[in-house]
Amino acid sequence: MGATPGSVRSFRAMRRMRKIILVLSLVLSSRLAAGSPPLGDGPPSWAYPVNSPGLTEPADDGRPLQVPDSAARFTLTQIRDLNFCPDWHPGDHPAMPEIVARGRKPAVLACGSCHRADGSGGPENARLAGLPAAYIVQQLADFKSGARKTSVPGRNPDWMVAIANAITSEEIEAAAAYFSSLKPRSAVRVVEAVNAPKVRVVDWHLAVASTPGTEPLGGRIIEVPENLEQFERRDGRSRLIAYVPSGSIQRGRELAASGGNRTVTCSICHGPDLKGLGPIPGIAGRSPSYVIRQLYDFRAGARAGAWSALMKPAVEKLSMDDMISLAAYVASLSS
Numbered sequence: 096m097g098a099t100p101g102s103v104r105s106f107r108a109m110r111r112m113r114k115i116i117l118v119l120s121l122v123l124s125s126r127l128a129a130g131s132p133p134l135g136d137g138p139p140s141w142a143y144p145v146n147s148p149g150l151t152e153p154a155d156d157g158r159p160l161q162v163p164d165s166a167a168r169f170t171l172t173q174i175r176d177l178n179f180c181p182d183w184h185p186g187d188h189p190a191m192p193e194i195v196a197r198g199r200k201p202a203v204l205a206c207g208s209c210h211r212a213d214g215s216g217g218p219e220n221a222r223l224a225g226l227p228a229a230y231i232v233q234q235l236a237d238f239k240s241g242a243r244k245t246s247v248p249g250r251n252p253d254w255m256v257a258i259a260n261a262i263t264s265e266e267i268e269a270a271a272a273y274f275s276s277l278k279p280r281s282a283v284r285v286v287e288a289v290n291a292p293k294v295r296v297v298d299w300h301l302a303v304a305s306t307p308g309t310e311p312l313g314g315r316i317i318e319v320p321e322n323l324e325q326f327e328r329r330d331g332r333s334r335l336i337a338y339v340p341s342g343s344i345q346r347g348r349e350l351a352a353s354g355g356n357r358t359v360t361c362s363i364c365h366g367p368d369l370k371g372l373g374p375i376p377g378i379a380g381r382s383p384s385y386v387i388r389q390l391y392d393f394r395a396g397a398r399a400g401a402w403s404a405l406m407k408p409a410v411e412k413l414s415m416d417d418m419i420s421l422a423a424y425v426a427s428l429s430s
């Protein structure tokens with residue numbers, strides 16, 4: 096840490112960003128083909144799963160629960176408590192600041208309860224590990240101002256808006272410094288497939304259906320935890336599997352590299368290996384369902400934060416199939 100406080104550094108980074116946003120987005124847009132393809136029938140339900148109103152959770156029988164390779168024990172009540180972060184593997188990350196481990200009651204929920212102690216997140220929220228601190232600060236500001244919303248109102252990003260409205264700038268700085276110091280880890284195995292498991296919605300994400308079976312994947316990405324129990328216990332070491340359409344990884348690789356006359360080369364801003372550049376977030380190895388939601392939200396205007404104009408030329412001409420290919424490709428990269 097140098098002598099410059101984090102808040103001043105973040106502020107300077109934000110000012111620099113605003114200047115380059117306008118210039119770059121104008122230059123990049125002028126290179127694209129005219130016209131935008133329609134985006135299908137609205138936000139795809141497989142990327143924006145909504146809990147069914149009748150979803151009931153089993154009662155806590157008080158039993159101490161565990162996950163693989165951890166000596167820790169937590170009850171279901173502790174695991175479900177949004178002001179508590181179950182820390183299964185304290186050796187995987189530095190000590191959590193209070194705001195990450197417990198939040199601040201009543202309105203600021205513990206960041207780690209949703210985003211996990213090691214910032215690995217899940218397809219139902221976002222991986223925060225390794226994101227630039229200035230970027231995290233800016234996203235909280237965008238949630239607060241209402242500039243960053245979701246295309247399906249009533250879903251769980253509403254929590255972020257409530258938190259952003261109640262959190263102090265000191266707490267944001269502490270959380271941003273913590274998450275940006277963590278090493279991002281690839282948690283998703285991307286598999287090209289013709290068929291995928293039948294799924295159900297559990298807590299804002301997809302899971303393999305109770306009655307197993309497969310069905311044609313078609314133009315979708317189906318992302319499910321490999322071990323649902325471990326995942327629901329919020330173990331940061333959980334792994335996921337994403338079924339993506341045949342050929343989509345290679346199509347995405349080509350689009351990301353060349354722009355294919357309908358988007359722009361992603362590495363210009365996200366860095367040569369897509370692991371991030373300056374205040375711009377890394378996208379390599381991220382959850383493909385999360386990536387689809389962001390591309391869709393930028394395109395639909397639901398995500399229109401201070402820096403989002405830079406993404407406009409990248410998304411405005413994309414079809415849903417293009418988004419699927421890009422998401423499959425970036426998810427397949429190592430973080």
Ligand code: HEC
Binds near residue numbers: 222226251270376388
């Ligand atoms: C109740 C669950 C929950 C809690 C608690 C929570 N978040 Fe989130 N967070 C979300 C969801 C959901 C999203 C958005 C996912 C989406 O856009 O689809 C999100 C997104 C974010 C993003 C955007 C990530 C990106 O790559 O753009 C940041 C940054 C973030 N959260 C920071 C925090 C911080 C800091 C805290 C603690 C103060 C926190 N969150 C607490 C659920 C939560």
Ligand code: HEC
Binds near residue numbers: 404
């Ligand atoms: C001109 C610069 C620029 C280019 C080119 C660009 N991006 Fe971005 N991207 C950004 C910025 C800046 C953000 C953060 C936007 C915000 O804060 O609202 C971002 C955010 C994203 C996000 C959301 C990340 C998160 O953590 O929520 C995804 C996904 C993404 N970009 C994918 C892509 C893909 C795929 C391409 C190539 C097809 C691409 N971007 C090209 C600048 C760019």
